[in-house]
Amino acid sequence: LREGGQVLIFVNTRKSAQTVASSLSEKVVMLLGEGERERLRQVAKRVEGALGEPTRTCKLLAECVRRGVAFHHAGLHADQRKEVEDAFRGNLLKVVCATPTLAAGMNLPARRVVVRDYRRYSEDFGSTLIPVLEIQQMMGRAGRPKYDRYGEAVLIAKSEGEVEVLMEEYVKGEPERLVSKLGTEPALRTHVLACVASGYASTVGDVLGFMEGTFFSHQFEVKTMKGVVERVLDFLEEEGMVRKEGERLLATPFGELVSRLYIDPLSGVLMREGLEGISKGEPTTLGLLHLICRTPDMERLYLGRGEEMEFENLVEERWKEFLVPVPEDPEDFEFFLAEVKTARMLESWVEEVHEERIHEEFGVGAGDIRRMVETASWLLHAAHELARLLKVKKALRPLRKLEERVKYGVKEELLELVQLSGIGRVRARNLWKAGYKRLEDIKRATVEQLASVPTIGPETAKSIKRQVEGREWSGI
Incomplete structure (x- = not known):
């Protein structure tokens, strides 16, 4: 140095x-x-x-x-x-x-x-x-x-x-050999469905022909993939994403939507299962968050030692909110608890729990939260589109609102304020507490009044005034 x-x-x-x-x-x-x-x-x-x-x-x-x-x-x-x-x-x-x-x-x-x-x-x-x-x-x-x-x-x-x-x-050692991950069923599910949904492949032979041009085929013989591809196609057909007309493969509306949303087909199946289980009333925040946390596309938090009892109690208290049955198998139940922990972290985020407390309670950092929030927003959007296809009307509004709440980490009452550039969850809550609950309230206030709100200051006050008056921003 x-x-x-x-x-x-x-x-x-x-x-x-x-x-x-x-x-x-x-x-x-x-x-x-x-x-x-x-x-x-x-x-x-x-x-x-x-x-x-x-x-x-x-x-x-x-x-x-x-x-x-x-x-x-x-x-x-x-x-x-x-x-x-x-x-x-x-x-x-x-x-x-x-x-x-x-x-x-x-x-x-x-x-x-x-x-x-x-x-x-x-x-x-x-x-x-x-x-x-x-x-x-x-x-x-x-x-x-x-x-x-x-x-x-x-x-x-x-x-x-x-x-x-x-x-x-x-x-002196040689670095490890790079190995293609395409030969696994989770990877193949997405790519095989995309091939069929896009019209690139219309037969099993076409799918295998596509595989011949991949890095995987340079390392392994494509014929070793035939059995895996057939199992994946059987799964897609059984779950109503692909149908066969003779030797021809065609994507169903469900399969086309899942492919367009770029989610794992298994995620689409699991979300459909939960959405179709909605019968009475609108689903709750925890129920919808757990729905997306079940999917393989969502990173799950590790269930630490001593946490099982805490989340078992939560499941016992709020079991009616889950959109799928609570599993009885001990191993499946442990995975279920990890999903619940992840959903509970996201629920704390949208309930505006202070980040310090989220970090301590769930063992995550600010970067972890934002990464998981981005994935959760994407999956909630996917769930909304699936609900629309499946005509599950009771889920549409809650999913649309929850996607926005997850994106900003706020309760529903702050959604109007956080649309303003430069206003996040902390500043929006401070404006709300000071009596500026709507854009009209901000429009009527002076720059000096807004600047006096904690964490706002003169520059941010000027910026949001210009936005609500339409000089920088056209409205929500």
Whole structure:
């Protein structure tokens, strides 16, 4: 660092990234010039305010940034990750402690790369070695073009005995072979249906012909896929997505819609099952959220130790809200509880629970929430379109409203306000509390009155006034 270089440190967990960054920041701050400190204070301010409601993670990141160090992982908000990346590229940040996600697809080189951890925990296999390809991706970040004559990559061994093992495994070892994932049924479901629905393939032979042009066919014989393709076609036919006329394959309206929505056909089947189970009254928020959390397209939260009882109690209290029967098989029930936990997290989001509490209660970060929110919005839109096709009228309005609520993380009463540019869940709630509940209320208020609302300020007040008066924005 004293020579003007920068360092990337890779560790295996988010917590480690934060701990190491915080520890190093106490020493790195001593190497900063006054000009750098002032610019870092501006970066830290943006990092801390990225969510509108700063969490402990936001404050810790901001404190590290002020000292010339940052941590980077998928739990951070996208805006925070970008601020860190830009500040590192600009040589403002001297050290970034990251999880391996930074190494994948991110052009962020440094003079020296330190790989502290070469193992990671897996739910299925426990502690496992990180693949050679990933370690080499990390090491490949060493050396900044135009700045460094060379780069250094350091892989840390925990003992003398590990040195030779790491040298053979990672330094001299060959990266793993890339293997196509197309041969699995989940991948094939989507592609086979798309082939038929688009008219590209009208027979089994056409589908197999399409497969011949894929990466999979370069690695394996296509005839090995024939049995899998036939099983997938049987599934699509049984579920009413594809029908046969002799040897000809045709997509049904249900199959065409599922393909157009670009969801896994199994997701379409599971959503149809739930939607057709709606009989009395409108479905609840939890019921609809659980419906999309059942699908293979939705990432599910891990059910931690000791959480089973909490969510079993929730299921017992609110079982009438679920659109599908609660499974009796113990293994299926455990998966069901994980789906419920995921749905409950999203319900907390739309009920405007403070992000800090969501982070603590569900073990997710701001980046995790936004990623899952994006997927949930897409699946709720898909469910709405399926409900319209299936003529499940009772689900249409709740799904349409819930899609918007999930997108912004608000209760229904704030949907009008959050349509304004620059107004998120926190600012919208503050406007509501101050008595500005409709766009007409904002139109009647002065800029000074709006600026006095917490988190609004003069610039935002001017912006939303221009929007509601139609000079920048045409209306909702």
